[in-house]
Amino acid sequence: MSNFNGNLERNLEELRQLLKAKTFEPLPVRRVYIPKANGKKRPLGIPGIRDRIVQEALRMTIEPIWEADFSVHSYGFRPNRSTYDAIASIGNRLTGHNGEVYQWVIEGDITSYFDTIPHRRLLKAVKGRIADRDIQDLIWKFLRAGVMERGEIHETLTGTPQGGIISPLLANIYLHCLDKYMESKYLNLSNHTRDRRRKQGKGNCLYVRYADDCAPRRREGVHMT
Numbered sequence: 001m002s003n004f005n006g007n008l009e010r011n012l013e014e015l016r017q018l019l020k021a022k023t024f025e026p027l028p029v030r031r032v033y034i035p036k037a038n039g040k041k042r043p044l045g046i047p048g049i050r051d052r053i054v055q056e057a058l059r060m061t062i063e064p065i066w067e068a069d070f071s072v073h074s075y076g077f078r079p080n081r082s083t084y085d086a087i088a089s090i091g092n093r094l095t096g097h098n099g100e101v102y103q104w105v106i107e108g109d110i111t112s113y114f115d116t117i118p119h120r121r122l123l124k125a126v127k128g129r130i131a132d133r134d135i136q137d138l139i140w141k142f143l144r145a146g147v148m149e150r151g152e153i154h155e156t157l158t159g160t161p162q163g164g165i166i167s168p169l170l171a172n173i174y175l176h177c178l179d180k181y182m183e184s185k186y187l188n189l190s191n192h193t194r195d196r197r198r199k200q201g202k203g204n205c206l207y208v209r210y211a212d213d214c215a216p217r218r219r220e221g222v223h224m225t
Contacts, residue, residue, distance in 0.1 A: 004049045015050055022134065026051045028146035028153050029161050043115065045147060045161025055165040058138060063169055065129055070172065071179035073187070076211030077168030086210045093206050104203075113212035114171060115159040119143045122160070122174045142166065171211060178214075182207045 018024040029045035036042050075086040160167040186205040194204045
């Protein structure tokens with residue numbers, strides 16, 4: 001970073017010219033490991049300074065577009081949303097909101113989610129809202145940039161490295177389809193439909209997602225086997 005800041009104006013201009021000429025190529029991210037609460041370690045990718053600048057520009061460009069689409073049930077890695085908001089949403093509904101009482105709470109976590117996101121499916125989701133080919137190409141380059149671990153460079157054929165500035169947004173884009181599925185199947189039902197499902201022994205759900213953690217809640221009277 002000190003080398004880049006040493007001649008900041010010139011380096012930014014060179015970066016601008018590379019992007020304008022469509023010849024910018026991101027470097028492999030440096031992989032380190034940080035401890036998790038369960039005693040295991042989480043891989044963390046640290047991009048170089050130039051790559052962080054370009055990723056931040058990408059994030060600022062596409063985040064407002066996707067924010068217009070993202071579900072109200074999604075709280076992770078979003079502007080003006082936090083874990084406290086997710087907890088408040090859960091608490092308000094579990095204390096008998098509108099007379100509803102929930103008995104079952106199911107907490108889910110996608111194992112190694114950031115490392116296993118399929119690149120082509122993710123880019124297909126991006127293309128659903130971002131038509132600019134240059135932006136699509138830049139995202140693809142970052143996905144395929146590889147990682148450097150202990151001096152060796154490894155290909156990245158899946159996943160988006162945790163630690164990258166744009167990675168949380170891309171992770172939310174990929175799971176947006178899950179949010180829309182839950183909304184269409186379970187969350188936007190009329191009171192009549194909910195009552196009918198309950199009489200049939202089917203579940204009615206609440207749903208909260210924070211990044212790759214989600215927690216559906218089942219209403220009372222539903223027996224799960």
